[in-house]
Amino acid sequence: MTRFLVVLTDVRPVEGEVRDERRVPERRRQVVGASSREAADRIAGAFMALGMVRAGRQRVKVIAVGRRHGAVSVGSD
Numbered sequence: 001m002t003r004f005l006v007v008l009t010d011v012r013p014v015e016g017e018v019r020d021e022r023r024v025p026e027r028r029r030q031v032v033g034a035s036s037r038e039a040a041d042r043i044a045g046a047f048m049a050l051g052m053v054r055a056g057r058q059r060v061k062v063i064a065v066g067r068r069h070g071a072v073s074v075g076s077d
Contacts, residue, residue, distance in 0.1 A: 004040035006032045007061045008047050029058060037062075 009026035030047070034040035044060045052058040 002037075002064050003066045004034045004037060005063045005065055006034060006040050006043040006047065007063060008050075008053070009059055009061065011057055011059050026059070037064075 007028055008030040009028050012026055015024070032043050034043055040062045044062050047053060047060040050058065053060060
């Protein structure tokens with residue numbers, strides 16, 4: 001089963017020409033786990049209603065963790 005994380009982060013100014021989230025990730029304000037994509041979307045929708053997100057100072061990210069789509073589970077035949 002794929003789990004999802006909904007992450008609320010601070011938006012930071014671009015340093016240089018490209019934003020590199022792996023080298024310098026944005027500061028996380030809130031992280032919430034969800035067991036389905038629908039639940040993650042509902043949580044993200046609630047975060048998007050926040051004033052700081054609407055003003056462009058924070059952003060919401062939905063990240064799939066765990067299994068990937070199309071992953072094959074190995075079991076007995």
